[in-house]
Every structure is written in structure tokens, then in C-alpha cells.
Amino acid sequence: MRHISLIFIGLFLLAGCKPEEIYVEGNTPPTYTDIPTLRVEQYVNSVFIDMLGRAATDEERAGYVSQLESAGNSIAARKAFVGQLQSSSAASSEFFYKLYTDLKGRYLNSSTDASIQEEFATLAYIAHNDSLQGNYLISQLEWVEANKVLAVLNIPINMRLNGLAFNEACRIMMFNSIYDDLNMGTFNFVNASFDQNFFRYPTQSEYSSVYNAIEVNVSGVFFGQTISSKQDYLDVLIHSNEFYEGAIRWMYRSYMSRDASDNEVYTQLDMMAETNGYLTIQQNIFSSDEYAGF
Numbered sequence: 001m002r003h004i005s006l007i008f009i010g011l012f013l014l015a016g017c018k019p020e021e022i023y024v025e026g027n028t029p030p031t032y033t034d035i036p037t038l039r040v041e042q043y044v045n046s047v048f049i050d051m052l053g054r055a056a057t058d059e060e061r062a063g064y065v066s067q068l069e070s071a072g073n074s075i076a077a078r079k080a081f082v083g084q085l086q087s088s089s090a091a092s093s094e095f096f097y098k099l100y101t102d103l104k105g106r107y108l109n110s111s112t113d114a115s116i117q118e119e120f121a122t123l124a125y126i127a128h129n130d131s132l133q134g135n136y137l138i139s140q141l142e143w144v145e146a147n148k149v150l151a152v153l154n155i156p157i158n159m160r161l162n163g164l165a166f167n168e169a170c171r172i173m174m175f176n177s178i179y180d181d182l183n184m185g186t187f188n189f190v191n192a193s194f195d196q197n198f199f200r201y202p203t204q205s206e207y208s209s210v211y212n213a214i215e216v217n218v219s220g221v222f223f224g225q226t227i228s229s230k231q232d233y234l235d236v237l238i239h240s241n242e243f244y245e246g247a248i249r250w251m252y253r254s255y256m257s258r259d260a261s262d263n264e265v266y267t268q269l270d271m272m273a274e275t276n277g278y279l280t281i282q283q284n285i286f287s288s289d290e291y292a293g294f
Contacts, residue, residue, distance in 0.1 A: 032073035035294055040065050040073060043292045044081075050255055050286070051085050053098040073294060078287035086279055092160055100156040100169070102254060106196060107173035109182055113153060119178055120149040148176040166247065166278045167238040170197070175234055186215045189230075197237060197246045244272040248281060255285050 044064045048056040056064065064081055071077035085091045104110055127142035151172045158164035173179065174193055183192040190210050194202045202210065209220030210233050219228040225236045237243055245265050252260035268284065271277040285291055 032294055035073050037065060037069065039293060040068055043078075043294070044068070046291070047082060047085065047286050051082070051098060051282070052091060052094040053101065054094070075287050075289075078292065079283045082283045082286045083279075086282070093156075096156040096160040099159070103155070103169060103173055106250065107170070108152075108178055111178055116149060116153055116178060120146055120153070123149060123177065145177055148172075149178060152176055152178070163275070165275050167243065170243075170247075171234050171238045175230070186211055189214070193234075193237065198242050199246055199249060241269060241273070244269055247278065248272055251278070251281060251285060255282075256291060 041061055044061050045055050048054060048060070068077050068081060071080075086095055101110075108116075123142060123146035127139045127146055130136075130142060131139035155164065155169050155172060159166075159169060174196075180189065183189045190207055191201055194200060194206075206222065209222050209227070212218040213220050213222070213227045213233055214230045217228050219226055221227070222233060222236050223240050223242070225232075227233045227236055248265050248268055249260050252258060252264065268277075268281050271280055274280075
């Protein structure tokens with residue numbers, strides 16, 4: 001009975017105890033209303049440079065700073081600001097051209113538009129001459145190659161007006177004679193496409209399958225899909241989760257000057273696979289406290 005009594009007394013005391021309150025340091029929700037206007041101006045300029053390739057004008061800077069400060073410089077307000085630069089009729093042309101320029105830096109060694117136009121003109125001239133000489137089949141094949149180069153130049157307008165997807169723009173960057181000239185031979189092509197998209201080189205098994213598909217059109221398996229040509233290979237590549245992961249890591253390196261954490265990749269991977277998911281990921285990056293310095 002003594003033991004039972006002690007148990008009841010213990011339960012009674014426990015029931016009467018006030019639960020211990022645990023305080024976690026640094027867990028106070030952040031406020032952004034006391035951020036100096038100069039810092040907000042610097043933030044607006046940084047976004048303009050990274051998204052449009054230029055600094056904001058005095059009028060643009062004043063307008064967006066006022067917009068942000070009136071909304072308390074909140075993350076939601078920052079996302080709205082970034083979304084305006086992505087979609088507004090005044091800025092979207094610059095936005096897509098800057099993205100196109102960044103992709104040229106990633107895939108084409110920052111080739112100038114003039115040099116791309118010259119490559120197209122050369123290929124078109126050859127195709128036209130062969131057509132005049134009656135070599136119609138050869139001419140048609142040459143026009144296909146010429147139009148692949150032209151497709152590079154048309155990326156920004158097709159993204160802006162025709163909804164060209166991010167991954168399709170990347171495919172175009174890798175499927176033309178300029179990319180082939182920069183990465184001469186199938187060996188270099190395969191290694192470059194892996195490195196630029198996945199930040200790694202292929203395993204021996206991956207390399208063999210892709211090399212044989214491109215070089216001799218022998219069917220192989222790549223990422224669980226059957227491929228037998230360069231076009232097949234690039235189609236599987238740009239629709240793979242590893243491509244989407246690489247795109248996220250590329251954006252973090254480009255805009256944050258650091259690698260994305262595994263958690264940042266994991267939480268945004270499905271988003272990147274959506275048609276315009278890269279727009280939302282840009283909003284997440286550019287609206288973050290880390291990027292803004294708030």
C-alpha cells in the first residue's frame with residue numbers, strides 16, 4: 001500500500017506542475033521595417049543587374065523601393081517585385097535576353113550574337129549553293145543544320161512570346177554546329193554535356209551507351225530510356241531529374257555565388273520540372289534574406 005500511495009502522490013504532484021516553458025534563442029520572427037533605404041536601393045539594383053543585365057534607372061529604383069518599403073520589405077513583397085520584372089511588358093524582353101545570355105555563357109562559351117549570325121549565314125550560303133547546283137538532298141540536310149543555329153538566336157523571343165521551356169532552350173544550346181565546334185568530337189561532346197548539366201562526368205557505362213548512340217546509332221540505355229541518336233540522348237537528358245537538379249545548382253551558383261544545399265535542391269526539384277518552374281525558383285532566390293542582405 002505504501003508504494004501505491006507514493007505513486008498517487010507523485011501523479012498528483014506532476015499533474016499540478018506547470019509545464020516548463022522552453023525558449024529558443026533567435027526564433028523571433030524577422031521584421032524588415034527598419035532596413036535602411038540605402039540597403040533597399042542596393043537590393044533593387046542587384047536584382048536588376050542579375051535579372052535584366054543592367055542597373056535600375058533612378059525612376060525605376062525609386063518606384064520599386066517605395067513599393068517594397070510600403071509593404072514592409074517583406075518576402076512576399078520581394079517576390080512580387082521579382083515577378084514584375086519577369087513578366088511586365090516593359091522588362092520581359094530584357095529579362096529573357098539576359099537569361100539567354102546566361103545560357104550562352106553556360107553552353108556556348110559566351111558566343112556573341114554576331115558570331116552566331118555569321119555561322120548561320122555561312123551554313124545558309126552553303127545550303128543555298130547546293131540547292132542551285134541540284135544537290136537537293138544535301139541542301140535540305142544543310143538547311144537543317146543552319147536552322148539549328150538560327151534557333152539559338154531565336155531563344156529569347158520564343159521564350160517570351162511562344163512559351164519556349166527552359167529545358168528546351170538548353171537543348172537548343174547543345175544541338176548546333178557552334179556547340180559541336182567548341183566540343184570537337186563525340187568524346188568531348190558527351191563529357192561537356194554531362195559536366196555542364198550535371199556537374200559531373202559520365203560513368204563508363206553511361207559514356208559507352210551515349211557514345212555508341214551518337215557515333216554509330218547503336219541503341220543503348222541512358223537513364224532508363226532507350227536512345228539511338230544525339231537527339232534521343234538530349235531529349236532524355238533535358239527531361240531527367242538530374243538535369244533539373246543541375247539547373248537549380250547552376251542558378252544558385254550564378255545568383256548566390258555558392259552551391260545549393262541538398263535541402264534547397266530537394267524542396268524545389270518538382271518545381272523545376274514544371275514548364276515555368278525556373279521562374280518560381282528565381283523568385284525564391286532573389287526574394288531571400290540571404291540574397292537581399294536583409
